[in-house]
Amino acid sequence: xxxxxxxxxxxxxxxxxxxxxxxxxxxxxxxxxxxxxxxxxxxxxxxxxxxxxxxxxxxxxxxxxxxxxxxxxxxxxxxxxxxxxxxxxxxxxxxxxxxxxxxxxxxxxxxxxxxxxxxxxxxxxxxxxxxxxxxxxxxxxxxxxxxxxxxxxxxxxxxxxxxxxxxxxxxxxxxxxxxxxxxxxxxxxxxxxxxxxxxxxxxxxxxxxxxxxxxxxxxxxxxxxxxxxxxxxxxxxxxxxxxxxxxxxxxxxxxxxxxxxxxxxxxxxxxxxxxxxxxxxxxxxxxxxxxxxxxxxxxxxxxxxxxxxxxxxxxxxxxxxxxxxxxxxxxxxxxxxxxxxxxxxxxxxx
Amino acid sequence: xxxxxxxxxxxxxxxxxxxxxxxxxxxxxxxxxxxxxxxxxxxxxxxxxxxxxxxxxxxxxxxxxxxxxxxxxxxxxxxxxxxxxxxxxxxxxxxxxxxxxxxxxxxxxxxxxxxxxxxxxxxxxxxxxxxxxxxxxxxxxxxxxxxxxxxxxxxxxxxxxxxxxxxxxxxxxxxxxxxxxxxxxxxxxxxxxxxxxxxxxxxxxxxxxxxxxxxxxxxxxxxxxxxxxxxxxxxxxxxxxxxxxxxxxxxxxxxxxxxxxxxxx
Ligand SMILES: Nc1ncnc2c1ncn2[C@@H]1O[C@H](COP(=O)(O)OP(=O)(O)OP(=O)(O)O)[C@@H](O)[C@H]1O
Ligand SMILES: [Mg+2]
Numbered sequence: 001x002x003x004x005x006x007x008x009x010x011x012x013x014x015x016x017x018x019x020x021x022x023x024x025x026x027x028x029x030x031x032x033x034x035x036x037x038x039x040x041x042x043x044x045x046x047x048x049x050x051x052x053x054x055x056x057x058x059x060x061x062x063x064x065x066x067x068x069x070x071x072x073x074x075x076x077x078x079x080x081x082x083x084x085x086x087x088x089x090x091x092x093x094x095x096x097x098x099x100x101x102x103x104x105x106x107x108x109x110x111x112x113x114x115x116x117x118x119x120x121x122x123x124x125x126x127x128x129x130x131x132x133x134x135x136x137x138x139x140x141x142x143x144x145x146x147x148x149x150x151x152x153x154x155x156x157x158x159x160x161x162x163x164x165x166x167x168x169x170x171x172x173x174x175x176x177x178x179x180x181x182x183x184x185x186x187x188x189x190x191x192x193x194x195x196x197x198x199x200x201x202x203x204x205x206x207x208x209x210x211x212x213x214x215x216x217x218x219x220x221x222x223x224x225x226x227x228x229x230x231x232x233x234x235x236x237x238x239x240x241x242x243x244x245x246x247x248x249x250x251x252x253x254x255x256x257x258x259x260x261x262x263x264x265x266x267x268x269x270x271x272x273x274x275x276x277x278x279x280x281x282x283x284x285x286x287x288x289x290x291x292x293x294x295x296x297x298x299x300x301x302x303x304x305x306x307x308x309x310x311x312x313x314x315x316x317x318x319x320x321x322x323x324x325x326x327x328x329x330x331x332x333x334x335x336x337x338x339x340x341x342x343x344x345x346x347x348x349x350x
Numbered sequence: 351x352x353x354x355x356x357x358x359x360x361x362x363x364x365x366x367x368x369x370x371x372x373x374x375x376x377x378x379x380x381x382x383x384x385x386x387x388x389x390x391x392x393x394x395x396x397x398x399x400x401x402x403x404x405x406x407x408x409x410x411x412x413x414x415x416x417x418x419x420x421x422x423x424x425x426x427x428x429x430x431x432x433x434x435x436x437x438x439x440x441x442x443x444x445x446x447x448x449x450x451x452x453x454x455x456x457x458x459x460x461x462x463x464x465x466x467x468x469x470x471x472x473x474x475x476x477x478x479x480x481x482x483x484x485x486x487x488x489x490x491x492x493x494x495x496x497x498x499x500x501x502x503x504x505x506x507x508x509x510x511x512x513x514x515x516x517x518x519x520x521x522x523x524x525x526x527x528x529x530x531x532x533x534x535x536x537x538x539x540x541x542x543x544x545x546x547x548x549x550x551x552x553x554x555x556x557x558x559x560x561x562x563x564x565x566x567x568x569x570x571x572x573x574x575x576x577x578x579x580x581x582x583x584x585x586x587x588x589x590x591x592x593x594x595x596x597x598x599x600x601x602x603x604x605x606x607x608x609x610x611x612x613x614x615x
Contacts, residue, residue, distance in 0.1 A: 015488045252460060253533070254457050254537075256457045258454075342460075343428045
């Protein structure tokens with residue numbers, strides 16, 4: 001006889017979704033409490049992620065400029081002031097970000113003319129639209145009236161006769177823009193590296209600071225997510241208790257435990273997604289305002305453009321975390337509801 | 351009603367055998383309970399809600415169960431409605447021993463074999479009446495369109511064809527109980543269990559409810575078991591059982607009972 005009883009027919013998802021939709025609509029107040037919990041958690045997470053991304057972007061730019069300015073300092077220490085002077089540039093493209101800043105710096109308050117020798121390819125964009133950069137054809141032209149020759153870029157160094165190239169320079173000096181090995185120079189030509197690593201203790205200090213920041217961020221995010229989970233669990237438990245009677249009734253009518261569990265999990269994911277979307281909006285708004293106040297519109301704009309994809313990814317992560325968190329926090333309440341005995345649920349007068 | 355003295359052992363023994371369905375009637379036994387015990391444990395305290403209740407119910411019977419408050423009526427209903435398993439003893443619903451069923455099989459049984467009518471209606475407040483009646487059909491795997499048609503016809507049967515799209519909160523108690531009856535009948539169950547269905551209704555509405563149940567029972571040949579103190583309901587039933595202190599102590603047909611006696615006032 002037992003064998004004639006099949007498993008209860010899998011209830012279409014539609015029914016569960018319908019029950020959830022009605023539940024959320026009717027208990028709007030309670031749902032809003034849960035959603036607010038998700039919004040707060042996700043907003044906090046998003047604001048931290050966005051702020052960090054933007055700050056990192058701004059800081060990276062700061063560091064690059066600082067490095068470029070250090071390199072500029074090393075160069076002028078060797079050549080004397082470059083203001084109004086010509087400078088030979090050998091391009092082994094592509095340029096490192098620091099070198100780009102160095103070029104910009106040289107153009108802004110430096111050389112009168114950059115004589116660019118780039119046998120391997122086109123000039124970088126930053127040079128082509130600059131009136132003071134002139135492309136030269138021969139290595140002899142390169143050094144003419146120049147204070148020194150600057151070897152830039154991380155590509156293959158063009159094969160050239162350095163003694164010929166440096167013949168016309170005021171100083172027989174080859175300055176190396178990026179961190180690479182100095183090409184073999186003739187004995188009478190001096191080589192100087194502009195990109196020098198930070199002293200070890202300075203490096204260690206920076207690493208240490210970065211590590212501390214990361215640790216603190218993880219700690220804060222962890223705590224806030226935990227608080228969010230507890231909040232959602234609590235409000236979902238209340239939602240379950242509120243519906244004791246309905247749960248018992250549905251079980252009497254033949255609902256399986258799985259159906260009851262699904263109702264609450266679907267409800268949780270819906271609220272998690274809704275809360276997540278608002279949380280991402282609120283969090284980003286907050287972080288942008290904060291960055292705007294701290295760094296001003298120009299830096300913020302640059303950072304936004306540079307980090308657009310990172311910010312998008314951060315938003316997606318926050319959204320997923322919100323939904324996941326909400327479902328995770330509802331596992332226990334959903335199980336609690338699913339395990340409830342129909343008779344016990346019916347007796348309650350909530 | 352007043353509780354009579356607890357029956358002595360000999361009486362109990364006699365009734366244990368007596369409450370078998372009338373011999374010679376070969377209709378199938380829809381419900382069979384054999385020596386059912388149920389003990390609730392709350393903390394260190396044990397409550398013996400049922401102490402060896404036995405009964406048989408024939409298909410198509412209209413059975414009433416009477417008993418003082420706390421005598422175990424609701425508990426017995428929970429057992430024969432597959433809501434709870436007995437602590438000991440056997441309960442068969444349509445020949446199936448519910449003790450051997452797992453969660454999902456119990457759900458299946460509740461869904462198709464049993465219809466419940468509760469004292470306080472227990473309609474899902476956020477759903478319309480139509481949706482309430484369609485819900486058990488959805489649980490049984492019926493597609494929405496046929497479920498809708500069937501629910502509409504059942505609601506018409508209980509006289510609520512015109513209020514189908516209202517929420518339960520917008521209906522009177524009597525109307526809500528009609529919806530509950532319609533919902534109990536949704537999957538054409540073997541047996542309808544009604545635990546004091548008229549207790550929350552005024553006398554006239556209760557009367558209507560009894561007539562409706564009686565009418566449906568005649569038309570649909572469904573078995574109805576109700577716990578009640580309602581005289582009208584008792585008079586309509588085929589058989590009346592008395593339960594006292596967790597045991598069934600008396601079994602009678604309405605024709606053998608003097609409803610004018612003090613017990614009923
Ligand atoms: N879940 C439970 N936990 C503990 N005790 C219970 C539980 N359910 C019922 N009881 C006890 O079992 C006994 C029988 O209860 P039951 O509800 O079956 O009585 P009843 O005949 O339906 O009473 P009433 O006419 O008041 O509805 C009572 O003493 C009650 O306190
Ligand atoms: Mg009761």
